[in-house]
Amino acid sequence: MSYILGVDPGTTGAIALLDRAGELLAVEDLPTIADGALRWVDASVFLSRLIELKAGRPVHAVVERQQAMPAQGRSSCLTIGMGLGSLLAVLQVAGCSIELASAAAWKRGAGLGPDKAASLNRARLLYPAADLDRARDHNRAEALLLARWALGRERGAVA
Numbered sequence: 299m300s301y302i303l304g305v306d307p308g309t310t311g312a313i314a315l316l317d318r319a320g321e322l323l324a325v326e327d328l329p330t331i332a333d334g335a336l337r338w339v340d341a342s343v344f345l346s347r348l349i350e351l352k353a354g355r356p357v358h359a360v361v362e363r364q365q366a367m368p369a370q371g372r373s374s375c376l377t378i379g380m381g382l383g384s385l386l387a388v389l390q391v392a393g394c395s396i397e398l399a400s401a402a403a404w405k406r407g408a409g410l411g412p413d414k415a416a417s418l419n420r421a422r423l424l425y426p427a428a429d430l431d432r433a434r435d436h437n438r439a440e441a442l443l444l445a446r447w448a449l450g451r452e453r454g455a456v457a
Contacts, residue, residue: 300356302452303394304445306437307364307385308378309337314428314442315351320449324351325428325438328385339384341391348392359389360448362440363398399444408447417443 301323304314314325329343348357364382389396401412410417414436421439422430424446430439 300358301352302445302449303351303357303359303389304441304443304448305359305361305385305389306441306444307361307382308437309381310434310437311381311385312435312438312441314438314445315357316442316445316449318449320446322425322428322442325425325430325442327438330381336380338380339388341384341388344385344388345392348388348394352392352394357392357394358397358448359394360397360399360404360444361385361389362404362444363400397448399448404444404447407451408443410443414440 299318302316302318304316305328306312307328309330311328312326313328315323317323326347329340329347330337331340351357361382364378386396405411405417408420410420418430418433418436418439421428421442425442428438428442429435430442
């Protein structure tokens with residue numbers, strides 16, 4: 299059986315792993331390293347965790363596509379690029395298939411808007427056993443809902 303990995307990238311990003319039945323296997327924050335204002339995925343820690351989670355099974359990673367916004371500064375754009383690039387590299391090395399999904403597309407398909415609190419509330423309702431206790435767990439919630447959306451899309455159903 300293969301797995302679906304939802305990935306909310308960023309310096310405070312998260313991952314959520316579902317099996318093909320939609321059961322939650324893991325939801326956690328991305329491990330990161332910082333050097334001054336720059337932050338990126340801790341590749342060795344993340345790779346070790348992915349290998350452990352995969353347990354020899356194929357994983358399809360659905361990653362929220364990030365992009366720089368016009369009002370963002372250069373430093374912020376560099377941080378976004380470094381974070382996404384390091385994340386994608388680790389997924390490739392781990393042998394995951396990768397799909398990028400825009401936030402607008404997956405959230406619209408999941409019946410959500412830009413409100414992070416709404417995503418957190420929906421994830422808490424759908425997965426009450428998930429570790430989503432903190433207000434800042436909206437990244438975990440979005441990774442989980444992204445994985446659920448991808449699984450529902452594969453089945454031809456609404457996530």
